[in-house]
Amino acid sequence: MRSRPADAGHRSRGLISLFIGCVSASYTDSDEEDDVSPREKLQKSTKGFDDFCVRNINQAPFGRREIEIAEQEMPGIMALRKRAGDDKPLKGAKIVGCTHINAQTAVLLETLVELGACVRWAACNIYSTQNEVAAALAEAGFPVFAWRGETEEDFWWCIDKCVNAENWQPNMILDDGGDATHLMIKKYPAMFKMVKGIVEESVTGVHRLYQLSKAGKLTVTAMNVNDSVTKMKFDNLYSCRESVIDSLKRATDVMFGGKQVLVCGYGEVGKGCCQALKGLGCVVFISEIDPICALQACMDGLRVVKANEVIRQVDIVITATGNKNVITREMMDKMKNGTIVCNMGHSNTEIDVNSLRTPDLTWEKVRNQVDHVIWPDGKRIVLLAEGRLVNLSCSSIPSFVISITACTQALALIELFNAPPGRYKSDVYLLPKKMDEYVASLHLPSFDAHLSELTDEQAKYMGLNKAGPFKPNYYRY
Numbered sequence: 500m501r502s503r504p505a506d507a508g509h510r511s512r513g514l515i516s517l518f519i520g521c522v523s524a525s526y527t528d529s530d531e532e533d534d535v536s537p538r539e540k541l542q543k544s545t546k547g548f549d550d551f552c553v554r555n556i557n558q559a560p561f562g563r564r565e566i567e568i569a570e571q572e573m574p575g576i577m578a579l580r581k582r583a584g585d586d587k588p589l590k591g592a593k594i595v596g597c598t599h600i601n602a603q604t605a606v607l608l609e610t611l612v613e614l615g616a617c618v619r620w621a622a623c624n625i626y627s628t629q630n631e632v633a634a635a636l637a638e639a640g641f642p643v644f645a646w647r648g649e650t651e652e653d654f655w656w657c658i659d660k661c662v663n664a665e666n667w668q669p670n671m672i673l674d675d676g677g678d679a680t681h682l683m684i685k686k687y688p689a690m691f692k693m694v695k696g697i698v699e700e701s702v703t704g705v706h707r708l709y710q711l712s713k714a715g716k717l718t719v720t721a722m723n724v725n726d727s728v729t730k731m732k733f734d735n736l737y738s739c740r741e742s743v744i745d746s747l748k749r750a751t752d753v754m755f756g757g758k759q760v761l762v763c764g765y766g767e768v769g770k771g772c773c774q775a776l777k778g779l780g781c782v783v784f785i786s787e788i789d790p791i792c793a794l795q796a797c798m799d800g801l802r803v804v805k806a807n808e809v810i811r812q813v814d815i816v817i818t819a820t821g822n823k824n825v826i827t828r829e830m831m832d833k834m835k836n837g838t839i840v841c842n843m844g845h846s847n848t849e850i851d852v853n854s855l856r857t858p859d860l861t862w863e864k865v866r867n868q869v870d871h872v873i874w875p876d877g878k879r880i881v882l883l884a885e886g887r888l889v890n891l892s893c894s895s896i897p898s899f900v901i902s903i904t905a906c907t908q909a910l911a912l913i914e915l916f917n918a919p920p921g922r923y924k925s926d927v928y929l930l931p932k933k934m935d936e937y938v939a940s941l942h943l944p945s946f947d948a949h950l951s952e953l954t955d956e957q958a959k960y961m962g963l964n965k966a967g968p969f970k971p972n973y974y975r976y
C-alpha cells in the first residue's frame with residue numbers, strides 16, 4: 500500500500516477522491532520519507548519563515564493545488580471572503596485553531612486571515628492531517644503545527660505551540676473536540692480568561708462545554724455550531740444521501756437495482772439514505788419506533804415493517820437510529836447468505852457486533868473495512884467497518900458540505916468577536932438564526948438561485964423583518 504504513484508497520495512478528502520480510487524488510500528497513504536520526527540528538523544519556507552512544524556515543507560506545491568481544488572467546491576466560504584474582505588471583521592482577532600488539517604480547513608484558515616485575523620493552527624486528530632496541505636500553509640507564512648502520525652505527546656506539544664508563543668495573547672479559539680480549550684484552561688488559566696470567545700465544532704467538544712458551564716467553570720462565551728440548522732441538514736440528510744451509495748459500492752461492488760434493503764430509523768439520516776436507494780431502484784423497507792416518522796415513511800411510498808418480518812429476505816441492512824442493539828445476533832442468524840450489514844448512525848452499538856465474536860463463527864477479512872462473518876453451515880454475512888459509521892471509513896466528505904460548516908464557523912467567530920459587551924454571557928450559545936440564514940444565502944449564487952424578497956406589506960402581514968430571521972427558533976425545516 501505504501502508505494503503508490505506520487506500524485507495519488509495527495510488526493511485526500513478532496514473532490515477528486517470521490518472519483519478515483521478508494522478513499523482509505525488517501526487517508527493512510529503516507530509520505531514519510533524518513534523517520535525523523537518533524538520536531539527534530541529545522542525547516543524554513545522559501546521566504547525564510549520558520550515558525551511552524553510540518554512533515555516536509557517541500558511538499559507545499561502539491562498542497563497548494565489541493566487547496567485550489569477545494570476552493571472551487573467551497574463557494575460559500577469564498578463568497579464570504581470576497582464580501583467581507585474589505586471590512587476585515589476579524590481585524591485584531593488572534594485565533595488559536597485546532598481542527599482537522601486538510602484542503603478544506605485550509606480554505607477556512609486562509610479566509611479568516613483574509614478577514615483580518617492572526618492565526619496559529621494545530622491538528623485535532625493525530626491521523627487526519629494532509630501533510631502537503633500543512634506544508635502549503637507553512638509556505639504561505641502561517642504558523643501551523645501538524646503532521647500525520649503525531650504521537651500523543653506531539654499532539655499536545657503542537658497545541659501548546661499555538662497557545663503559548665512570543666508576543667501572542669490569543670483572544671479566540673476555534674476548536675473541534677475541545678482540546679485547545681482544555682489545554683488553555685488547565686495550563687494557561689490567566690491567558691484563558693482573556694479569551695473573548697470559543698467556537699466549538701464537535702459533539703464531544705460541545706458536550707464538554709455544557710459540562711463546564713454547568714459546573715460554573717466556563718469563564719468565556721462559547722458558541723455551539725454543531726446544532727446550527729444548515730449544518731445539521733447537510734451533515735445528516737444531504738451528506739448521507741450522497742455517501743451511503745458511495746460507501747456501499749466502494750466496499751462491496753454491489754449493484755443496487757432491485758435489491759431489497761432494510762433501513763432502521765427514518766430520521767434525517769434514514770431519510771437521506773432512502774432517497775438515494777430508491778433513486779437506484781431498491782425495494783426499501785423501514786423499521787421505526789416513532790409513529791410520526793413511520794407515517795412519513797408510508798407517505799414517501801416505503802413499506803414500514805418490523806425488522807423481523809423481512810430479515811430473512813433482505814439483501815442489505817442499514818442502521819440509522821442512534822440506538823443500540825437494533826440488529827441483534829438473533830436477526831443475523833436469520834439473514835440469508837451474502838446479506839450486507841452496515842451502520843450509518845453515530846454510535847457503533849446499533850449492530851450487536853460483539854455477539855458475532857463467538858467460537859462458532861469465523862471472521863474473514865476480505866478487504867479494508869470489509870469482513871465476512873461465516874456461520875457453521877457456510878452462510879456469510881458481509882459486515883462493513885465492524886459496525887462503525889460506514890461513511891467515515893468508506894467514503895469521502897464533499898468539499899461543499901465542509902463549505903457549509905466552514906462558513907458557520909467563520910460567522911460564529913465574527914459574531915463573537917464583534918459582539919458588544921453584554922450580548923453574551925459566559926455560557927454556551929447557538930449561532931443566531933440570522934447567521935444561519937446568511938450561511939445558506941452565501942451558497943445560493945453557486946446554483947444561480949434567486950431569492951424572493953418580502954414586500955413591506957408582506958413583511959408587516961407576516962410580522963417579519965425584511966432582512967430575517969424568517970422563521971421562529973422552534974421551526975424544524
Ligand SMILES: NC(=O)c1ccc[n+]([C@@H]2O[C@H](COP(=O)([O-])OP(=O)(O)OC[C@H]3O[C@@H](n4cnc5c(N)ncnc54)[C@H](O)[C@@H]3O)[C@@H](O)[C@H]2O)c1
Nearest residue numbers: 735764766767768786787788789819820821822843844845
Ligand atoms: N452516517 C452519517 O453520515 C451520520 C450523519 C449524521 C448523524 N449520524 C448519526 O445517525 C444517527 C441518526 O441520526 P438522525 O439525525 O437520523 O437522528 P434522528 O433522531 O432524526 O433519527 C433516528 C430515528 O431512529 C428511530 N429509532 C430509534 N430507535 C429505533 C429502533 N430500535 N428501531 C427503529 N427505529 C428506531 C427514531 O425514532 C428516529 O426517528 C445518530 O446517531 C446520528 O448521530 C450519522
Ligand SMILES: *[C@@H]1O[C@H](CO)[C@@H](O)[C@H](O)[C@H]1NC(C)=O
Nearest residue numbers: 702705706723725726731734
Ligand atoms: C450535535 O449534533 C448532533 C447531530 O447533528 C446531535 O445529535 C447532538 O445532540 C448535538 N450535540 C450537542 C451536545 O448539542
Ligand SMILES: *[C@@H]1O[C@H](CO)[C@@H](O)[C@H](O)[C@H]1NC(C)=O
Nearest residue numbers: 734738739742890891895896
Ligand atoms: C459521515 O458521518 C458523520 C458522522 O455522523 C457526519 O458528520 C458526516 O457528515 C458524514 N459524512 C458524509 C460524507 O456523509
Ligand SMILES: *[C@@H]1O[C@H](CO)[C@@H](O)[C@H](O)[C@H]1NC(C)=O
Nearest residue numbers: 835836837875876877878879
Ligand atoms: C453463500 O454464497 C457463497 C458465494 O455466492 C457461496 O460460495 C456459498 O456456497 C454460499 N453458502 C451457502 C451456505 O449457501
